[in-house]
Amino acid sequence: MVQDESYRNVVINGFFIIVILMQTFFSSFLGVIFGSLFGCLLRLLPPLDGNILILISFPGDILMRMLKMLILPLIISSLISGLAGLDAKSSGRMGTRAMVYYMSTTVLAALLGVILVLSIHPGNPKLKKQVSVSIKNEEVSSIDAFLDLIRNLFPENLVQACFQQIQTVSKKVPAPPSPLDLIRPLNVTGLSINGSQSNSSSETSVPTMVTQKKLEFKGGMNVLGLIGFFIAFGISMGKMGEQAKLMADFFNILNEIIMRLVSMIMWYSPFGIASLICGKIAAIKDLETVARQLGMYMVTVIVGLVIHGGMILPLIFFSITRKNPYKFYGGIFQAWITALGTASSAGTLPVTFRCLEENLKIDKRVTRFVLPIGATINMDGTALYEAVAAIFIAQMNDVSLDAGQIATVSLTATLASVGAASIPSAGLVTMLLILTAVGLPTQDISLLIAVDWLLDRMRTSINVVGDSFGAGIIYHLSKGELAAIDAKHDAKDGTDMVKLHMMNHDSIKKPTREGVNTPQFSGYASLPTDEYEVQVEPSLHL
Template sequence: MTKSTGEKARSRNRVQQIREGIHLRSLKARKKVEDITKDDVKTFLRKNAFVLLTIAAVVFGILMGFALRSYKMSYREVKYFSFPGELLMRMLQMLVLPLLVSSLITGMSALDSHASGKMGMRAVIYYMTTTFIAVFIGIIMVLIIHPGKGSKDEFTKQQKIEQVSPADAFLDLIRNMFPPNLVQACTQQFKTQYSKRIIHVKMIVNESIFNLTNTTQEIAQEEVIPLPGTTNGVNALGLVVFSMCFGLIIGNMKEQGQALRDFFDSLNEAIMRLVAIIMWYAPIGILFLIAGKIVEMDDITEMGGQLGMYTITVIIGLMIHGMIILPTLYFVITRKNPFIFITGLLQALITALGTSSSSATLPVTFKCLEENNKVDKRVTRFVLPVGATINMDGTALYEALAAIFIAQVNNMEMNFGQIITISITATAASIGAAGIPQAGLVTMVIVLTSVGLPTDDISLIIAVDWFLDRLRTTTNVLGDSIGAGIIEFLSKDELQNSDVELGSSVLEENEKSTCMLFKQNKKYLDTFWLSYFE
């Protein structure tokens, strides 16, 4: 009796302590709210102007898009309407190539070979771990929800899908790592093309039942032969490999390589100043990008039940990975609040949602990590360009999930071996996916071919891919950014012991706000025009 009474008293004390704690916190929160002044509000709005404008652009873009759908615009009218968004994409893509090369070379040259080796190993382990987790989540979600259950007749195929050999795709990935021409790598990637030719095969035919006479006949057969070819687009993988090696060499050259280090450091800073200017236009561009896509899309009400369930399954999988797995990983390793870190990335995530390109979002991601989250520039310059090229968590999840969904639509049961094959192939294919819009559709051909699924059935999911592509790109950018935060935390000792330091002028510029950089650039432009007309 005494024991139970003591337990009740202890439980009452715990409840009382919890109540007092809640009461104290509510009092503190109320006091903070009461202490807010007009100056505090103005300071908050000034500091978060870009994020608030970008969020407003997304909201207005969605509203404007649905409002204009009733006007039934022609394809030409939609393209004219989306033109401001196209300009934003062009401006961001213009900066990707110089930013990727200069940031990687500067980042690698600022670290000694020991520090860069350790950081690189941590980055690879992080990329592989999160990608495999994403693939696992995608497979589990599609097997539990089973969105492909039903008839295949409700789908409408839209286009013919180009056939790709998995072996050739893997070899193309390795070929692109070592481009023979760096200038060509800035505009083109190597891609195996296929050609058909007729070959004549001689066959011996028996003309009698007793095999007494044999005749030779020529039979024409069609053979598919691989040919070397190219496709338009920056060979990011080749430039990443070259820039990393080049940066390491410059770093080991010590004083002899100082001039090159200063050059690429200044180039990187100049690109970031351009980013600061473009950010003023970003909300307008994002507004028209989103509104234009909503106006252009097919009627949502006609979407089939299977396709609707497939969309929901992908969204749930991406949310689990982006909102649970990645933040948990960040918290477990760094013991810091992941959602404060993610808050600093809002502008980059919204830009990824609007542009559906992790490469085009790269300049904004640099800005958010370095200015908002104060991540060391040596880490961002190394991790982000590599991550934007090979770390595609959202794409890997989507490809694994979509492959099993297509198997379900065709009433094909996947055995354990085939599921393992899909997981490995989806991981490899996501590494080969360029950071451009809808690249996942192309690489998914490799995943389907590896388990004998019909590649033409990719056209079944094209109707919703424009929307899902934006969500998986946002997940990709979030994964790269959280990876930068984790790698910086794990590499503190190497960064402190690094002999090579960034120039003071660069550090000073990095501490300036975006508004200050914009004012400086405006001053330079005014001076230029005044001197021009004098």
């Protein structure tokens, strides 16, 4: 009877998953079609285009708000509940495997982008005049960005980290007057030195400007700092054992509640995704011109993302797990489509959890530990995109990069992608670091804005795919450790049950043959005396 009910639940859940997948796929397809139609219509009705675009994108805006609403409680509950179920050694090994995988795939993505952009050579100096847009960008220091990354890892206020993060800001201010400047006005006008007459009063002094750096808080959740704190919190709670059981139960229940909310949102997601895609396509004023000017750049990025997501990541997955990677792709299809629609790794995180745990049956201790970290620091698509974009800008400026500069682009793209926020268009911000590192004009980033909306969605989907494959690989490598932890817990639970029965035993009924009193359990009164003594002997030390 129980088996029939469990089988029925599996069938029902599978049916719901297939229905939602089909809805998501068709909604994305319809979003592209209606977005193109609305785009043509809006070009005929310019006075109404703003209001209509807002109405078209409104359901998608609601979806993004609901997904972002769940990010903070999901990261907190998943990290703590996942790490509390692991011992320190297992979590350390799992974290090491995750970091090795993240850095390896990110470096491979950046190298692939460099190879493709040098081979295809999409940049042309004539393009800069055709699509020139004047946007002022601040110079960014690589050292400041790296130090900000470390600062954000250790937030001074957890509540503030939920909506702000620290950033080094450079501003040009007038230099303070030197002692010579203070003395100079005291000189008498008209005195001749070596036969020349001074006329300092008629000279206009221009104040010297210097760059001053200071720390400021900017809007946006400090996900890295929250992850760092709650990883330490979860590991510490796991070491406390039974003392922290009540707290562990609380976060486990919180995580289950959040996942139930995610399941409810999934029924609405097809409408939201269609709205997001439709609104973005309809907002393009001249798609044909943009495609003609930046078509080869888009082709280079898209080819790189397809190769990395469709060949390199599946090959790594197959070589380690010996399982079909494209069957794995089928399990994360909904997360991939959601990433295409939302362009946010963090916003897709609730869907990724659901796909891996329910569709692919990956252990929750792995997903809860690996996915929040991966959504923050594992940015394969962003690394590839930034490497291509930096060399593309160099080609448009007719600048030849030597081997050292190309290596700098690859390394900086890898590190910058780690620091990129898991929000839409974060890659454009971190692109400043790469251009500054190799001495390219940062204002040329504005040339890429016209097509960034599309490439941002595609690279985000590859980021999510990389996180998912990483969770599958780490689960495969950690199966033995997880089984050992489960066996240890099962043995401990069995011992606790025996002790619980011993504490609740009835009063002593009769002596044994040796004269030693034997406790009689109300539930085991019919057991033979000799057999019963053998069962309880290890606990009573009789």
